[in-house]
Amino acid sequence: MSKTEKQDGPVAGLNTRLSHGPYNPAGYHGFVNAPVVHASTVLFPNAGSMRRRGEVRYTYGLRGTPTIEALEAELDALEGSAGTILVPSGLAAVSVPLLAFLRSGDHCLVVDSVYSPTRNFCETVLKRLGVDVEYFDPSLGADIKTKLRPDTGVVFLEAPGSNTFEMMDVRAVCDAAHGVGAVTMLDNTWATPLYFRPLEHGVDLSIHALTKYPGGHSDVMMGSVSATRETITQLRETQMALGINASPDDVYLVLRGLKTMGVRLERHGASALTIAQWLEGREEVARVLHPALPSFPGHDLWRRQFSGTSGLFSFVLAGGGFDEADAFLDALQIFGLGYSWGGFESLAVHANLSDRTIAVAPAEGPVIRLQIGLEDVPDLQADLERGFAAIAALKGNRHAS
Ligand SMILES: *Cc1c(COP(=O)(O)O)cnc(C)c1O
Numbered sequence: 209m210s211k212t213e214k215q216d217g218p219v220a221g222l223n224t225r226l227s228h229g230p231y232n233p234a235g236y237h238g239f240v241n242a243p244v245v246h247a248s249t250v251l252f253p254n255a256g257s258m259r260r261r262g263e264v265r266y267t268y269g270l271r272g273t274p275t276i277e278a279l280e281a282e283l284d285a286l287e288g289s290a291g292t293i294l295v296p297s298g299l300a301a302v303s304v305p306l307l308a309f310l311r312s313g314d315h316c317l318v319v320d321s322v323y324s325p326t327r328n329f330c331e332t333v334l335k336r337l338g339v340d341v342e343y344f345d346p347s348l349g350a351d352i353k354t355k356l357r358p359d360t361g362v363v364f365l366e367a368p369g370s371n372t373f374e375m376m377d378v379r380a381v382c383d384a385a386h387g388v389g390a391v392t393m394l395d396n397t398w399a400t401p402l403y404f405r406p407l408e409h410g411v412d413l414s415i416h417a418l419t420k421y422p423g424g425h426s427d428v429m430m431g432s433v434s435a436t437r438e439t440i441t442q443l444r445e446t447q448m449a450l451g452i453n454a455s456p457d458d459v460y461l462v463l464r465g466l467k468t469m470g471v472r473l474e475r476h477g478a479s480a481l482t483i484a485q486w487l488e489g490r491e492e493v494a495r496v497l498h499p500a501l502p503s504f505p506g507h508d509l510w511r512r513q514f515s516g517t518s519g520l521f522s523f524v525l526a527g528g529g530f531d532e533a534d535a536f537l538d539a540l541q542i543f544g545l546g547y548s549w550g551g552f553e554s555l556a557v558h559a560n561l562s563d564r565t566i567a568v569a570p571a572e573g574p575v576i577r578l579q580i581g582l583e584d585v586p587d588l589q590a591d592l593e594r595g596f597a598a599i600a601a602l603k604g605n606r607h608a609s
Contacts, residue, residue, distance in 0.1 A: 242278035286401035289434035294454035298417020301431025308446035312338035314361035320566040321369025346374035366395040371559040375506025382410030403516035420550025424465040476519030480580035494572035519580040525573035533574035539598035549579035
């Protein structure tokens with residue numbers, strides 16, 4: 209066996225697996241990265257093979273290319289899934305599986321701390337199609353059975369919850385959902401498959417905004433859905449019926465991002481935890497919402513199910529409202545004000561929780577969400593101190609007038 213041939217070695221560590229994913233350089237002249245194939249037409253050798261196109265590996269650009277296959281295979285290896293589809297955004301990775309597994313008249317249970325645009329899809333498209341959407345408390349666990357009905361088609365989870373990071377007992381919810389034949393989906397964007405593998409906890413479909421850590425550089429949008437053997441066919445058929453796939457250059461950026469995701473996440477996670485602990489000790493902060501902090505209500509659930517934390521968490525200001533939140537954000541010089549996360553750069557936003565009905569906004573003050581990037585922690589702390597100083601100045605001005 210030559211050095212360029214792939215061997216089935218012992219199960220390797222995460223970073224080794226990311227560096228030597230299932231893509232085999234020997235299958236493409238030894239080039240260490242997967243080829244970027246731009247394609248619509250694929251030529252068939254003769255009419256017979258065209259007629260029997262089900263037997264041919266590649267038939268049309270939309271239906272798969274070596275580039276798309278390389279990323280799908282990487283994600284299958286990381287998620288332990290039977291198949292993965294790629295879509296042009298994280299939000300499409302939410303909408304396509306919901307469309308694949310729900311029909312008019314079905315009941316759909318969605319965790320209340322879900323990513324806001326997911327809720328918007330449910331409230332608009334799903335309701336218009338006649339789906340009965342109901343939201344549930346992230347802390348329900350096995351008690352989800354009180355909400356399940358014979359016509360519940362899908363139970364949609366996100367762990368931890370968006371912006372407020374509520375943890376849930378994934379296995380208990382999925383086991384109960386399967387009891388009525390519902391399909392379970394989980395938005396796994398925060399943990400990435402490095403820190404949580406949903407299919408090992410009873411989830412049927414694991415959803416990612418690859419836009420975040422897998423891309424890692426704030427320059428690409430993509431989503432993926434990784435499925436079990438029982439669900440992949442219906443998912444794939446719906447993807448193809450809708451005519452959705454991902455562009456080769458974007459797929460390449462995600463393949464490239466995955467190579468360094470392990471080391472980036474270690475840094476994001478460690479810096480975020482340091483800053484979260486530091487914020488816990490500040491009088492300007494009422495609470496820090498970070499699953500790895502022992503003070504966080506979902507901490508035990510996180511420890512039991514997850515093997516790490518990424519760089520996104522929130523904190524609750526001790527008092528104040530929009531003016532204090534704006535003063536804090538406007539004083540920041542390193543943290544950018546922008547949506548999304550998972551890139552190299554730190555970001556801050558005032559989280560809007562106005563759509564919540566059960567997991568409602570904390571009462572103490574505004575929720576500031578931080579994406580901790582790859583910068584040096586002391587610089588980020590100094591920046592956050594500028595924010596706190598601006599709030600103090602605002603209070604001082606009010607007091608003086
Ligand atoms: C960002 C995000 C999405 C959507 O991803 P886009 O690529 O921005 O469409 C979905 N779910 C979660 C949890 C996210 O944070």
